[in-house]
Amino acid sequence: MSTGKFLPLILFVAALVFGAARWIDNSYVFFAGYVVLQYIVLATAWNILGGYTGYVNFGTPAFLAIGAYASVALYKLVPLPIPLLMLIGGVLSGVVGLGTGYLTLRLRGAFFSIATLALSVVVQTLVTNWDFVGGSRGAYIIRPMTAPLIGGGYIDYLCLVMLLLAVASIVIARAIESSKLGYGFATIRDDEAAAEASGVPTLRLKLLATTLSGALMGMAGAPLPYYVTYLDPASGFSLTYAVNSIAMPLIGGTASWIGPILGAVILGTVQQLVTVTISSAANLLIVGLILVGFVIVAPNGIVGLVRGWRR
């Protein structure tokens, strides 16, 4: 199916999801839905770099928090509408992604991953010492009571914005996969020297992947302060984001755009359920257990499992 036909379809699905949530008319659905949607974006963005080109990024919190803290800073200067904040957060994180890609382009495997982990620490240290956005004390954001344009609670609006971003990232990931770019990314994952010998400009493609992946993460982070209303470095740079955005594509399957969605929906929903029923601390334990199970039973995720059955 071409992107032109896929777009109306996924917009229709998104409209159904949002319509159902409005019909249920319980703000918890939006609170939980926002988190799941945010993880669809993060997992899809992570997969563009980690799944397609094979560069495992542990720096999701850095890119997310750059978007989030850009919003905090702008909130204190000139409050802007959320979509504009997302654009700004996306550009900033994209630039950081480009820079990270450029500085770490010679690093492969675990070394690249360690560099991205370091990036997270560096950005967190900078933000912790930046008094304007609250430093280690954190910052409060006063959320408007009602949603612009659509009415209802403000959380409905945040959820809708995140839904649209999720649609955009899915469409982008899917378009990459079925294009020349998708083949180029795959050759980088498989063998960079052979890719160069086949005419693939590996450096340019890697930079494209780090930029795009970073930008989408930054966009996902921009509405975060409005969602949590209180953002401090410990929560903004939480390891949970890094672990989840890696675990979700791995569980769903990194080979296809649908993998990160499956992983994010399953894992995100389970986490939300566990948080309200058992304990909020059991979150990561669940992720760990599911991940261990999948690594043993289905190392290529759900997508790999299904493809295996079809053969």
Place this chain on the structure above:
Amino acid sequence: MAAVSEAALLEVRALGKRFGGFVALEAIDLEVQPGERVGLIGPNGSGKSTLVNCLCGTLRHELGTVRFEGRNLAGLKAHERTRLGLARSFQLPRPFGSLTVAENVLVPILYAVQARGNRTAATDARCAELLGMVGLADKSRKLPRDLTQIEMRKLELARAMASEPRLLIADEAMAGLSHGEVDDILALLLRMNQAGVTVIMIEHIMRAVLHFSQRLVVLVAGRKIADGAPQEVVRNPEVERAYLGE
């Protein structure tokens, strides 16, 4: 532009490469004419693969110049050289493991031949044609891990040919193959040469090199010690000494 002597396809002048204090290549001069079949031999560690890597842009050389079709290749990256028509196959096959056999061949078509555009019916037809040429037509939907060693070598050559090169450097395309398989690959390389592709063959199997080459170049310890008609070169006392000892 300075007159390129006899319009050589590849012209290497005083090429030198060091790894730290170790001189891997020293003052290599080499000319390859369009349509020629050149054999490059030398004991292990003599710098053959280093030379290939310098020619193809995988390694940077400190000294000397490499000209391809009269154009200085200094500063051009490996993928840019491939696009100019300088292709290589790897000593150990390096297929793209997650792509099918056909997709492996598709990549150079998308990135080295077509300026832009995605996979089309035309590119698929070209893939089938290339795989047919090397005898892998019925394996097009398989993954490289399902191929045998010789099929892997054939895929490696098909992928190199997919970029529509003017010069193909085949780095030990036959190492480890059986007698009959060597003949298979030899026939393939000769067919490519007849189709107008200049070939530099790097090989240890003397039977194959002597059968294939119109000219033989010998590297020993990073220096070119002989360059000429194959039968004369193998009788060269210096070459004998390098291979058989004093």
